[in-house]
Amino acid sequence: xxxxxxxxHQGHDPxxxxxxxxxxxxxxxxxxxxxxxxxxxxxxxxxxxxxxxHGLDPILAxxxxxxxxxxxxxxxxxxxxxxxxxxxxxxxxxxxGLAEGFGPEGMRLVREPVAxxxxxxxxxxxxxxxxxxxxxxxARGAVDTALTAVDLVLDGGESxxxxxxxxxxxxxxxxxxxxxxxxNNAAIAAESIVGRTGERVAILxxxxxxxxxTEQIFWRRGDVLYVSIHADPDRQYPYVLGRxxxxxxxPGAGANLNLPLxxxxxxxxxxxxxxxALEAIAATPGSIVVVSLGFDTYRQDxxxxxxLTTAVYHxxxxxxxxLGRRLxxxxxxxxxxxxxxxxxxxxxxxxxxxxxxxxxxxxx
Amino acid sequence: xxxxxxxxHQGHDPxxxxxxxxxxxxxxxxxxxxxxxxxxxxxxxxxxxxxxxHGLDPILAxxxxxxxxxxxxxxxxxxxxxxxxxxxxxxxxxxxGLAEGFGPEGMRLVREPVAxxxxxxxxxxxxxxxxxxxxxxxARGAVDTALTAVDLVLDGGESxxxxxxxxxxxxxxxxxxxxxxxxNNAAIAAESIVGRTGERVAILxxxxxxxxxTEQIFWRRGDVLYVSIHADPDRQYPYVLGRxxxxxxxPGAGANLNLPLxxxxxxxxxxxxxxxALEAIAATPGSIVVVSLGFDTYRQDxxxxxxLTTAVYHxxxxxxxxLGRRLxxxxxxxxxxxxxxxxxxxxxxxxxxxxxxxxxxxxx
Numbered sequence: 001x002x003x004x005x006x007x008x009h010q011g012h013d014p015x016x017x018x019x020x021x022x023x024x025x026x027x028x029x030x031x032x033x034x035x036x037x038x039x040x041x042x043x044x045x046x047x048x049x050x051x052x053x054h055g056l057d058p059i060l061a062x063x064x065x066x067x068x069x070x071x072x073x074x075x076x077x078x079x080x081x082x083x084x085x086x087x088x089x090x091x092x093x094x095x096x097g098l099a100e101g102f103g104p105e106g107m108r109l110v111r112e113p114v115a116x117x118x119x120x121x122x123x124x125x126x127x128x129x130x131x132x133x134x135x136x137x138x139a140r141g142a143v144d145t146a147l148t149a150v151d152l153v154l155d156g157g158e159s160x161x162x163x164x165x166x167x168x169x170x171x172x173x174x175x176x177x178x179x180x181x182x183x184n185n186a187a188i189a190a191e192s193i194v195g196r197t198g199e200r201v202a203i204l205x206x207x208x209x210x211x212x213x214t215e216q217i218f219w220r221r222g223d224v225l226y227v228s229i230h231a232d233p234d235r236q237y238p239y240v241l242g243r244x245x246x247x248x249x250x251p252g253a254g255a256n257l258n259l260p261l262x263x264x265x266x267x268x269x270x271x272x273x274x275x276x277a278l279e280a281i282a283a284t285p286g287s288i289v290v291v292s293l294g295f296d297t298y299r300q301d302x303x304x305x306x307x308l309t310t311a312v313y314h315x316x317x318x319x320x321x322x323l324g325r326r327l328x329x330x331x332x333x334x335x336x337x338x339x340x341x342x343x344x345x346x347x348x349x350x351x352x353x354x355x356x357x358x359x360x361x362x363x364x
Numbered sequence: 365x366x367x368x369x370x371x372x373h374q375g376h377d378p379x380x381x382x383x384x385x386x387x388x389x390x391x392x393x394x395x396x397x398x399x400x401x402x403x404x405x406x407x408x409x410x411x412x413x414x415x416x417x418h419g420l421d422p423i424l425a426x427x428x429x430x431x432x433x434x435x436x437x438x439x440x441x442x443x444x445x446x447x448x449x450x451x452x453x454x455x456x457x458x459x460x461g462l463a464e465g466f467g468p469e470g471m472r473l474v475r476e477p478v479a480x481x482x483x484x485x486x487x488x489x490x491x492x493x494x495x496x497x498x499x500x501x502x503a504r505g506a507v508d509t510a511l512t513a514v515d516l517v518l519d520g521g522e523s524x525x526x527x528x529x530x531x532x533x534x535x536x537x538x539x540x541x542x543x544x545x546x547x548n549n550a551a552i553a554a555e556s557i558v559g560r561t562g563e564r565v566a567i568l569x570x571x572x573x574x575x576x577x578t579e580q581i582f583w584r585r586g587d588v589l590y591v592s593i594h595a596d597p598d599r600q601y602p603y604v605l606g607r608x609x610x611x612x613x614x615p616g617a618g619a620n621l622n623l624p625l626x627x628x629x630x631x632x633x634x635x636x637x638x639x640x641a642l643e644a645i646a647a648t649p650g651s652i653v654v655v656s657l658g659f660d661t662y663r664q665d666x667x668x669x670x671x672l673t674t675a676v677y678h679x680x681x682x683x684x685x686x687l688g689r690r691l692x693x694x695x696x697x698x699x700x701x702x703x704x705x706x707x708x709x710x711x712x713x714x715x716x717x718x719x720x721x722x723x724x725x726x727x728x
Contacts, residue, residue: 023387083384092489092603094604097537098540103613106610109607118604174465175460233477238456238462240482
């Protein structure tokens with residue numbers, strides 16, 4: 001199986017994030033992607049290829065140019081303003097309550113701030129998504145990784161390609177970065193597939209968290225089906241979106257399926273819900289599925305509360321492959337580093353129809 | 365001069381706030397109000413009185429019941445959820461980008477989250493406004509302080525009353541707490557005056573920061589004139605609002621005057637701009653002015669960049685009194701503790717027409 005990887009992600013190396021006002025060590029760190037890469041290399045069954053540059057056009061098909069400009073400029077502006085914190089994290093956001101009741105004339109005034117603290121809060125959702133010197137280049141590399149995976153499937157005749165995207169993407173909305181995500185790799189990939197094939201595309205989001213960005217981008221679109229299995233937002237990030245009654249609107253009505261789950265979900269329960277997700281995809285025309293793949297569903301994940309085992313990832317991969325569609329698999333979250341490589345390897349071996357076990361060969 | 369004060373503010377005692385992702389010692393602390401109280405008591409020319417309870421009705425005339433309910437419940441919910449951080453500070457906000465492009469049906473789904481982290485980000489603006497065990501009682505006490513000041517002016521025959529409000533209020537909007545503020549004391553006072561007198565009321569905001577909450581609450585109202593002198597939001601909190609071209613809308617068109625200023629503003633420059641503010645008030649009918657009074661314009665204030673001296677506060681007080689209107693003066697910000705008491709005393713002596721100097725009598 002081809003794996004698209006670029007070391008560009010390493011420039012996005014935040015030291016801390018801020019959770020309910022407190023700095024905590026960053027969870028979304030370069031080591032994550034390196035551990036996955038190492039496990040796949042050691043396996044021997046995967047071939048790493050670098051991404052090709054795809055430029056801004058496919059990004060601007062999904063994102064507000066203002067967001068992209070902000071991400072490109074943020075670090076340099078913080079340096080100019082003498083912000084000496086190692087990362088740009090906002091403290092003041094452009095929230096719904098700020099100008100509630102302002103009419104059309106007043107809303108015209110709610111425009112992008114000038115100072116970096118205000119700009120970051122205008123484009124961002126939270127305090128857990130630090131921007132550092134290498135963030136923009138890394139985010140662009142992750143998009144190119146996703147789009148190269150698409151190329152290999154559409155032009156290269158591959159049935160499954162894995163894009164080792166980092167930073168992840170599914171929380172990033174049209175005009176908003178969020179939840180460790182800056183540009184929505186999966187949405188950009190799906191949009192590109194729709195444009196190139198004219199087919200409907202399904203996105204299957206298996207990250208522990210709801211992909212609010214992907215949902216928002218395709219909310220009114222009937223040509224992209226979004227199906228997500230995730231922690232109920234009543235207890236978990238992103239809190240505001242991800243409920244079961246979010247089914248899309250207008251031309252997108254019925255093309256959004258959220259399957260929010262309780263804490264403690266185990267292998268059996270997860271597979272049951274997965275089957276519902278796969279049924280929805282099978283019922284929709286199209287030959288390609290984009291998978292937003294997270295391993296924060298793992299039972300030891302430090303910020304999540306599902307209880308999946310490594311073994312089940314093989315079965316999940318197998319069932320997704322059994323759809324019989326071509327797969328563009330893109331990495332999202334997963335923060336338990338000791339198992340991250342093995343979980344990814346196991347999932348992809350499940351797709352490839354190879355045995356989930358045994359462990360890595362002793363020659364590595 | 366009567367001064368309304370209650371020790372209820374002491375229960376709002378945050379240890380830290382979070383600025384661009386980092387915890388820093390809290391600036392808005394109980395000592396602030398106690399230093400002002402002590403300076404006024406020592407002066408001998410002020411009479412302290414406690415507030416009377418005014419209930420929820422005047423608050424709900426200005427604020428969303430959901431915000432008030434949240435403020436009342438937040439601490440207990442954090443305790444139930446086992447959040448052990450000393451304060452509730454959100455990390456994820458209900459921002460404009462979250463559901464951008466959702467139509468009417470989709471917006472119905474952007475509703476109050478369930479978990480405390482999400483709820484706080486639904487009602488709040490920033491990470492610098494911690495909620496602790498005593499916050500709600502303190503905020504209610506500050507509102508009662510403001511409303512009792514109104515009573516003393518309307519019913520008690522006083523020409524000027526000072527409400528030693530803490531926490532401050534002017535950043536709190538109809539559905540949003542923000543910037544150390546939970547309930548908008550000045551807006552609640554102004555609304556109450558309008559209701560009781562049928563007159564137009566002017567709010568003069570002399571805090572260093574733009575009173576975005578007061579602006580928002582009266583944005584479409586012609587019966588409350590809002591005039592604010594403050595740091596240009598292009599460089600300072602609240603970043604998104606406070607620009608000169610925000611003049612109100614609909615029935616409120618022309619009833620909002622923002623005077624944003626550059627860094628380094630000195631006494632002379634400030635008095636020049638103050639005169640413009642006072643002219644606007646003098647040109648508007650009404651017999652009562654609510655003053656949102658901040659001392660973060662002082663040259664040594666640790667989070668601000670104006671250069672006012674203690675002496676100028678006497679002259680500012682004198683010029684405001686020269687309007688010849690009754691004054692409800694309510695405390696907002698000011699964070700340089702060594703001078704806070706003396707600056708407040710000096711300002712109020714300016715209003716009372718008493719000499720600004722000398723310093724405190726030796727009998728204290």
